[in-house]
Amino acid sequence: xxxxxxxxxxxxxxxxxxxxxxxxxxxxxxxxxxxxxxxxxxxxxxxxxxxxxxxxxxxxxxxxxxxxxxxxxxxxxxxxxxxxxxxxxxxxxxxxxxxxxxxxxxxxxxxxxxxxxxxxxxxxxxxxxxxxxxxxxxxxxxxxxxxxxxxxxxxxxxxxxxxxxxxxxxxxxxxxxxxxxxxxxxxxxxxxxxxxxxxxxxxxxxxxxxxxxxxxxxxxxxxxxxxxxxxxxxxxxxxxxxxxxxxxxxxxxxxxxxxxxxxxxxxxxxxxxxxxxxxxxxxxxxxxxxxxxxxxxxxxxxxxxxxxxxxxxxxxxxxxxxxxxxxxxxxxxxxxxxxxxxxxxxxxxxxxxxxxxxxxxxxxxxxxxxxxxxxxxxxxxxxxxxxxxxxxxxxxxxxxxxxxxxx
Amino acid sequence: xxxxxxxxxxxxxxxxxxxxxxxxxxxxxxxxxxxxxxxxxxxxxxxxxxxxxxxxxxxxxxxxxxxxxxxxxxxxxxxxxxxxxxxxxxxxxxxxxxxxxxxxxxxxxxxxxxxxxxxxxxxxxxxxxxxxxxxxxxxxxxxxxxxxxxxxxxxxxxxxxxxxxxxxxxxxxxxxxxxxxxxxxxxxxxxxxxxxxxxxxxxxxxxxxxxxxxxxxxxxxxxxxxxxxxxxxxxxxxxxxxxxxxxxxxxxxxxxxxxxxxxxxxxxxxxxxxxxxxxxxxxxxxxxxxxxxxxxxxxxxxxxxxxxxxxxxxxxxxxxxxxxxxxxxxxxxxxxxxxxxxxxxxxxxxxxxxxxxxxxxxxxxxxxxxxxxxxxxxxxxxxxxxxxxxxxxxxxxxxxxxxxxxx
Numbered sequence: 001x002x003x004x005x006x007x008x009x010x011x012x013x014x015x016x017x018x019x020x021x022x023x024x025x026x027x028x029x030x031x032x033x034x035x036x037x038x039x040x041x042x043x044x045x046x047x048x049x050x051x052x053x054x055x056x057x058x059x060x061x062x063x064x065x066x067x068x069x070x071x072x073x074x075x076x077x078x079x080x081x082x083x084x085x086x087x088x089x090x091x092x093x094x095x096x097x098x099x100x101x102x103x104x105x106x107x108x109x110x111x112x113x114x115x116x117x118x119x120x121x122x123x124x125x126x127x128x129x130x131x132x133x134x135x136x137x138x139x140x141x142x143x144x145x146x147x148x149x150x151x152x153x154x155x156x157x158x159x160x161x162x163x164x165x166x167x168x169x170x171x172x173x174x175x176x177x178x179x180x181x182x183x184x185x186x187x188x189x190x191x192x193x194x195x196x197x198x199x200x201x202x203x204x205x206x207x208x209x210x211x212x213x214x215x216x217x218x219x220x221x222x223x224x225x226x227x228x229x230x231x232x233x234x235x236x237x238x239x240x241x242x243x244x245x246x247x248x249x250x251x252x253x254x255x256x257x258x259x260x261x262x263x264x265x266x267x268x269x270x271x272x273x274x275x276x277x278x279x280x281x282x283x284x285x286x287x288x289x290x291x292x293x294x295x296x297x298x299x300x301x302x303x304x305x306x307x308x309x310x311x312x313x314x315x316x317x318x319x320x321x322x323x324x325x326x327x328x329x330x331x332x333x334x335x336x337x338x339x340x341x342x343x344x345x346x347x348x349x350x351x352x353x354x355x356x357x358x359x360x361x362x363x364x365x366x367x368x369x370x371x372x373x374x375x376x377x378x379x380x381x382x383x384x385x386x387x388x389x390x391x392x393x394x395x396x397x398x399x400x401x402x403x404x405x406x407x
Numbered sequence: 408x409x410x411x412x413x414x415x416x417x418x419x420x421x422x423x424x425x426x427x428x429x430x431x432x433x434x435x436x437x438x439x440x441x442x443x444x445x446x447x448x449x450x451x452x453x454x455x456x457x458x459x460x461x462x463x464x465x466x467x468x469x470x471x472x473x474x475x476x477x478x479x480x481x482x483x484x485x486x487x488x489x490x491x492x493x494x495x496x497x498x499x500x501x502x503x504x505x506x507x508x509x510x511x512x513x514x515x516x517x518x519x520x521x522x523x524x525x526x527x528x529x530x531x532x533x534x535x536x537x538x539x540x541x542x543x544x545x546x547x548x549x550x551x552x553x554x555x556x557x558x559x560x561x562x563x564x565x566x567x568x569x570x571x572x573x574x575x576x577x578x579x580x581x582x583x584x585x586x587x588x589x590x591x592x593x594x595x596x597x598x599x600x601x602x603x604x605x606x607x608x609x610x611x612x613x614x615x616x617x618x619x620x621x622x623x624x625x626x627x628x629x630x631x632x633x634x635x636x637x638x639x640x641x642x643x644x645x646x647x648x649x650x651x652x653x654x655x656x657x658x659x660x661x662x663x664x665x666x667x668x669x670x671x672x673x674x675x676x677x678x679x680x681x682x683x684x685x686x687x688x689x690x691x692x693x694x695x696x697x698x699x700x701x702x703x704x705x706x707x708x709x710x711x712x713x714x715x716x717x718x719x720x721x722x723x724x725x726x727x728x729x730x731x732x733x734x735x736x737x738x739x740x741x742x743x744x745x746x747x748x749x750x751x752x753x754x755x756x757x758x759x760x761x762x763x764x765x766x767x768x769x770x771x772x773x774x775x776x777x778x779x780x781x782x783x784x785x786x787x788x789x790x791x792x793x794x795x796x797x798x799x800x801x802x803x804x805x806x807x808x809x810x811x812x813x814x
Binding site (some may be wrong): 100157310320329330401 | 786
């Protein structure tokens with residue numbers, strides 16, 4: 001540890017010593033990442049030659065950080081009282097990578113800092129969705145692709161454009177589901193409708209797509225009309241739990257994260273009730289490599305009510321519903337790259353976003369996107385595409401070769 | 408229900424009525440499959456126009472069956488006191504399919520009939536393996552493929568030969584592992600050595616392969632010598648838990664079933680300890696669609712100490728070991744077809760097998776293979792290939808397209 005000399009001796013000494021001590025303990029607790037802290041008076045705490053520097057603008061910011069590292073970092077960054085010199089995503093990645101190697105007790109302590117989990121009743125789900133997805137379509141249109149696909153893209157090659165990779169994702173999902181013309185598809189959580197419209201347009205299916213976000217449904221309906229797909233795609237502004245009737249396929253992209261552990265069993269029962277004997281389905285969701293708490297700042301500030309499951313936690317949803325896993329693909333690095341595109345585009349729009357919202361909003365979103373990049377790069381988060389069918393079903397082909405031919 | 412008239416009135420009547428009652432209750436408990444029972448006196452119990460008929464040769468066989476359906480069926484079939492008219496695998500499949508639809512309480516009762524699970528200590532593992540795999544290499548050579556691959560094949564098309572499908576399986580596994588020349592591979596449970604030799608010959612890796620079966624190890628070492636691969640493939644007659652050193656890849660085909668639930672955590676720790684930072688591994692195993700007991704007859708007679716896990720049961724092995732799922736593929740129908748090949752070849756060798764062992768051995772193996780076909784056809788059993796890597800690893804390519812090109 002290298003500790004710069006105090007500039008002023010005397011009275012400030014005691015609190016400075018305490019600050020140094022606390023920051024060193026913090027660095028140890030998170031596995032000694034190669035970062036240092038620069039205090040408001042210019043002093044630096046941390047390893048010599050650190051790869052990244054975190055500036056603390058006042059002692060209040062320092063104590064907030066030390067008391068609750070995850071919430072404190074987020075809140076102080078959003079306030080502008082904590083700043084990161086250099087690449088934000090890379091700095092957070094260094095911390096995440098070090099933390100995953102941190103000794104058990106430290107990880108245990110960090111683990112306990114999670115927010116208490118809440119039940120996502122239909123009305124709370126509505127609030128949760130409104131909080132994030134009803135920020136205004138023009139906000140998302142500024143930095144997402146043209147189809148507003150707000151989930152992990154699929155890069156056949158990391159050099160292709162975001163637009164191309166999002167199209168490839170929609171195609172990849174349709175192929176995995178082996179959709180056939182005339183089939184009925186139930187989509188739970190349809191975002192701005194890109195997949196529902198793609199399925200109807202390119203695979204000749206009819207789709208019933210549920211979403212609680214009125215902003216998104218409005219956009220999706222307009223797009224269906226513009227593309228002449230109103231008769232084949234029905235966008236329903238309601239909870240997916242309200243779905244009725246029978247379907248050949250079920251699909252849900254980026255919704256399981258919002259369902260919450262307490263509701264996996266009821267989601268399983270819904271799929272079981274809606275899916276026919278030759279039915280199959282796909283869940284595309286962010287997962288943890290093992291059971292782990294949500295990042296509390298993300299849960300409180302960005303995605304209220306969210307929970308990121310390990311595979312072992314969500315699988316009973318499938319296993320207890322007469323369904324079986326046919327195929328799991330982990331697209332973790334694809335999400336890191338997707339988020340890099342989003343953050344780069346977001347930064348180009350930062351002054352527009354600030355004028356529309358405020359500087360705190362910009363910093364909050366910057367931190368959210370950068371920390372998500374870090375999560376996927378470091379392996380804190382994974383992206384699973386899980387294809388399932390009926391136990392004993394015979395609707396899928398013998399191999400997966402058809403997913404990769406003649407695209 | 409159609410109940411034929413008793414041929415002889417009087418004294419036998421009471422026991423016959425009881426027998427009919429008990430068999431009807433049994434058929435209801437397993438979800439009313441379209442089968443009937445033909446008693447020793449020619450009477451038939453069951454639905455009219457049943458698709459399959461089960462003959463009971465004496466009242467003792469009937470009561471053994473009724474008291475414990477799973478063990479009783481197996482034991483009485485092996486004894487020749489229970490016979491099946493028509494296709495054995497199809498008949499069992501009808502029962503399995505009906506059972507999976509049976510009402511909860513009946514399934515619960517059947518579920519409780521499982522054998523108590525035992526800990527597979529190294530010495531007991533050795534006994535378990537000896538019981539099945541040391542029956543004599545010439546026995547297995549009579550009905551397996553030329554390379555003695557005794558696990559699920561991979562049929563790129565269901566019409567290809569078993570030989571071709573087994574080769575394709577070895578290739579598929581190597582491709583999934585993305586083996587590179589010079590890498591070190593640890594194989595746990597290597598059978599007769601086909602995969603170890605294939606990896607060394609076609610992918611230029613060195614392999615350390617563990618197996619507790621002395622018969623299999625003897626065969627594998629001979630094959631390594633014949634194929635000039637002794638310097639690159641080491642066959643170790645020992646428990647995989649004895650492995651030392653570091654490896655780039657871990658692979659285990661058809662061994663997890665023999666590990667037992669109590670030992671998943673230690674298997675995970677072994678993989679964690681042996682696998683480098685860019686390591687990846689593949690587990691190929693029979694799974695249940697959901698947590699479920701072993702078939703007690705199979706566990707007692709064919710595979711002592713075996714346990715077939717649901718994915719949710721075995722995943723903690725991965726998740727608690729710094730590893731993460733990269734790819735899961737379900738090859739259930741491939742195993743049904745593999746077993747159909749094996750049973751057909753076995754039947755051609757039945758008189759040789761009987762002369763070498765005895766008629767009871769032939770019937771036991773016929774029932775084992777036929778009931779395995781039924782398990783995979785009906786979905787009672789699944790076959791999972793699970794590829795994993797280090798959490799945050801970057802050793803795998805962006806997509807799985809490379810598995811399907813230029814084969």
